[in-house]
Amino acid sequence: MRLLATWIINGLALLALPYLMHSVSIDSFATALIVALVLGFVNTIIRPILVVLTLPVTVLSMGLFIFIINGLMFWAVANMVNGFHVAGFWAAVSGALLYSVISWTLSTLLLQK
Numbered sequence: 331m332r333l334l335a336t337w338i339i340n341g342l343a344l345l346a347l348p349y350l351m352h353s354v355s356i357d358s359f360a361t362a363l364i365v366a367l368v369l370g371f372v373n374t375i376i377r378p379i380l381v382v383l384t385l386p387v388t389v390l391s392m393g394l395f396i397f398i399i400n401g402l403m404f405w406a407v408a409n410m411v412n413g414f415h416v417a418g419f420w421a422a423v424s425g426a427l428l429y430s431v432i433s434w435t436l437s438t439l440l441l442q443k
Contacts, residue, residue: 335441340366343432344414347425353417354425361413369407377403400426 341362347354356362380399381388388395401423408416416422 332441336437337363337366337370339436339440340370340433343429343436346432347429350428351421351425353421355415357413361411365407365411365414368411369403372403372407376406397423397427400430404429 341359344356344362344365345359348356356365377399380402381396384395384399401419404426405416405419405422408414408422416425
């Protein structure tokens, strides 16, 4: 049940992004749920591989390269899912950061034990 609630919260966080950033658009709540699912899958499978492969750059940048990786994952999902559009790479980096903050805030507020 908690997984379903987290999925819906992530979908709501995605729906909030176009109101805060004009460079991100999403067509509907169903699209937001699909994007949340694909983003979760990509972050579970592909992101750890990229983090390990780019570990030297991440260490040299004192961890800031993780923001670039998150932006790449966000941008990749925008290219995979119809109805979800991101204007460019830097919009994807800021969108991923804002999405993380919104998702974390909503999860903290709504999923308390």
